[in-house]
Amino acid sequence: MQGVDTVLNVLGSVCLLLWGVRMVRTGLTRAFGATLRRAISACARNRFTAFAGGVGLTGILQSSTATALLLASFASRGLIPLSIALAVMLGANVGTTLTAQVLSFNLGWVSPFMIAVGVIAFLSNSSDKARHLGRVAIGLGLMLLSLHLLEAAAAPLRASPAFVAVLSGLQDEYVLAVVFAAAATWFVHSSLSSVLLVMSFASSGIIEPKLGLALIIGANIGGAIAPYFDQSTTDVDARRVPLGNLITRVVIGAGLLCFLGPIHHWLAFIDPAPARLLVNFHTAFSLVAAIVFLPLNDPLAALCRRLVPSRPQADDPGRPRHLDPNVLDTPAEALACAMRETLNLGDKVADMLRQTMDALENNDARAVKAIEAADDAVDHLYEAIKLYLVQTSRNELGEEDGRRYVEILTFTTNLEHVGDIIDKNLMELATKKIKNRYSFSAEGTAELRAFHARVLENLRLALNVFTTRDITLARRLVAEKTSMREAEMHAGDSHFARLREGRPESIETSSIHMDVIRDLKRINGHLTTVAYPILEAAGELAETRLKPSDQTLMRAPAGS
Structure with missing residues (x-):
C-alpha cells in the first residue's frame, strides 16, 4: 500500500x-x-x-x-x-x-x-x-x-x-x-x-x-x-x-x-x-x-x-468566419465574436428572404434550389454559433455577459427558424405554384411585394436593434408588429374582394396567397422578439396588453 x-x-x-x-x-x-x-x-x-x-x-x-x-x-x-x-x-x-x-x-x-x-x-x-x-x-x-x-x-x-x-x-x-x-x-x-x-x-x-x-x-x-x-x-x-x-x-x-x-x-x-x-x-x-x-x-x-503549402479552397458559406476559439477564456471577447457571426448569419437569412419573391413571383425554380442550399449553410452556421456559445458559457459569466449570452442565443435561434420557414414553407408554396403554373393577379402580386418589402425592412431593423440595443429602434420594431397585423388584415380583405369578383388568378392561387402572407407574418414575429429583452431591461414593456375586465375591477381593493 x-x-x-x-x-x-x-x-x-x-x-x-x-x-x-x-x-x-x-x-x-x-x-x-x-x-x-x-x-x-x-x-x-x-x-x-x-x-x-x-x-x-x-x-x-x-x-x-x-x-x-x-x-x-x-x-x-x-x-x-x-x-x-x-x-x-x-x-x-x-x-x-x-x-x-x-x-x-x-x-x-x-x-x-x-x-x-x-x-x-x-x-x-x-x-x-x-x-x-x-x-x-x-x-x-x-x-x-x-x-x-x-x-x-x-x-x-x-x-x-x-x-x-x-x-x-x-x-x-x-x-x-x-x-x-x-x-x-x-x-x-x-x-x-x-x-x-x-x-x-x-x-x-x-x-x-x-x-x-x-x-x-x-x-x-x-x-x-x-x-x-x-x-x-x-x-x-x-x-x-x-x-x-x-x-x-x-x-x-x-x-x-x-x-x-x-x-x-x-x-x-x-x-x-x-x-x-x-x-x-x-x-x-x-x-x-x-x-x-x-x-x-x-x-x-x-x-x-x-x-505546409496553401491550397485553394472552395468558399463554404456555412463555415464560421468570426468564431475565434482562442478567446473562449475571455467571455466578453468570445461573445463579441459570436455577435459578429450572428450578423453574418442574419445577412445570409436576409439573402434567402430577398430571393423569396423571385421564386414566388417569377416561378424561378433555380431560386428555389439556391434558397434550399442557403438554408443548409444557415443550419451549419447556427450549429457552430450555438456550440461556440456553449463553450463560452463554461466560464464564469458576469451579469451583463450572461444577459448578452441569452440574447445572442435567442436571436440566432429565431434567425434559424426564419430560414426554416423560408425553406420548408415558402419554397414549398413556390414549388406548388411552379408545378401547377399558377400566376398571381397583378393586384395580388403588388400586395405580396409590399408585404415582403416590409418584412425585409424589419429584418434589417432587427439586426440593427441586435447590434446597437437602441431603445428607440426596439420600440419601432415592436410597433411594426402591430402594423404588420393590420397589413395582414388589409391584404386578406383585398384578396377576398377579388374572390367575390370571380378573378380566376385569385381563385386558383387563393390558398398560396394567404399562406405566403401568413408565413411572412410568422417571420416578422420571430424578428420582433429581439426587441423585447432590451425594452424589458429598460422598463419599457407593459405587463399585459389585456384591458381590465369588470370582474377584475370589482376584485380591486377599495381606494386603488
Whole structure:
C-alpha cells in the first residue's frame, strides 16, 4: 500500500501543479485578454520588438502553448506576418523559463500568503477584474504548494526498486529519455509543469543531472508538439506558426543532446545545485534557440510555407468566419465574436428572404434550389454559433455577459427558424405554384411585394436593434408588429374582394396567397422578439396588453 500512496501523492501533486498553471493563465487572460492582444500587435513592428513582446507576454501568461495558439489565430486572420509570429514565439519560449527560474527558489512560505490573498480578493470583490486577479494569486499559491508536496511525495521513490530500475534503464539512453519526456509534456500540455517536475526529482536525488538535462530537452520539444497538434485541423496559416516553433526546438534539442557532458560541466560552474542547474539549462535552451533562429526568421518562415503549402479552397458559406476559439477564456471577447457571426448569419437569412419573391413571383425554380442550399449553410452556421456559445458559457459569466449570452442565443435561434420557414414553407408554396403554373393577379402580386418589402425592412431593423440595443429602434420594431397585423388584415380583405369578383388568378392561387402572407407574418414575429429583452431591461414593456375586465375591477381593493 505504501507504493500506491506514493503514486497517488505524486499524481495529486502534479495535478495540483497543472491546475495552478491553468488558474494563472485563465485569470490573466480574462483580466487582460484584450490588452495582451493589443500588446502583441504593438510589438509586431520588427523581429526584435516581437521577441521582447513574446518574452513579456509569456512571462505573464506562464504558457508558451497559450501564446502559440494565440499567434496561430492572429496569423490565420492575417493580423501578423509569419516571420514576426515566429520571432514572438522565440521570445515566448524564453519568457516561459522566467517562471521556472522564480519557482526554482525556496518560496514555500509564499504559498499560504498567496492563497489567502487570492481567496480574500475573490470573495470580497464584485469586480470581475479583481476576482480574476484573485484567481491568479490562488493559482500561484497552488503552484508553490504543489512543488512542496511533490518534493515530499517523491522522496520515497528514491528507495523504490521499480522506479530506480526504470530510471537506470534511461540513464544512458538519452534519446529515449527525450522521447519519453516529450510524450509526457505533450500529454499534460505544459512544458513548465514538466520542467518543474524534473527539477523536483533532481532536487530529491532521484535522477542524475545528465538524465535531467535530456528530460529538459524532451520537455521543450513536447511543449512545441502540443500546439502543433491542437492546430492540425485549422487552416494552413494557423498551422505554420506552431510548426516553425517545433522545428526550432527539435533542431536545438538535437544539437544540445550531443553535448550533454560539456554542458553539465559548464552549468555546474554557475550553480551546482541539481534543481538550479536544470532550470538554468531550460533558460539556456531557449536563449540558444533565439540566438540561432532570430536572424533566420525569414528562411524559417519560407520553409514552413514550403512544408505546409496553401491550397485553394472552395468558399463554404456555412463555415464560421468570426468564431475565434482562442478567446473562449475571455467571455466578453468570445461573445463579441459570436455577435459578429450572428450578423453574418442574419445577412445570409436576409439573402434567402430577398430571393423569396423571385421564386414566388417569377416561378424561378433555380431560386428555389439556391434558397434550399442557403438554408443548409444557415443550419451549419447556427450549429457552430450555438456550440461556440456553449463553450463560452463554461466560464464564469458576469451579469451583463450572461444577459448578452441569452440574447445572442435567442436571436440566432429565431434567425434559424426564419430560414426554416423560408425553406420548408415558402419554397414549398413556390414549388406548388411552379408545378401547377399558377400566376398571381397583378393586384395580388403588388400586395405580396409590399408585404415582403416590409418584412425585409424589419429584418434589417432587427439586426440593427441586435447590434446597437437602441431603445428607440426596439420600440419601432415592436410597433411594426402591430402594423404588420393590420397589413395582414388589409391584404386578406383585398384578396377576398377579388374572390367575390370571380378573378380566376385569385381563385386558383387563393390558398398560396394567404399562406405566403401568413408565413411572412410568422417571420416578422420571430424578428420582433429581439426587441423585447432590451425594452424589458429598460422598463419599457407593459405587463399585459389585456384591458381590465369588470370582474377584475370589482376584485380591486377599495381606494386603488
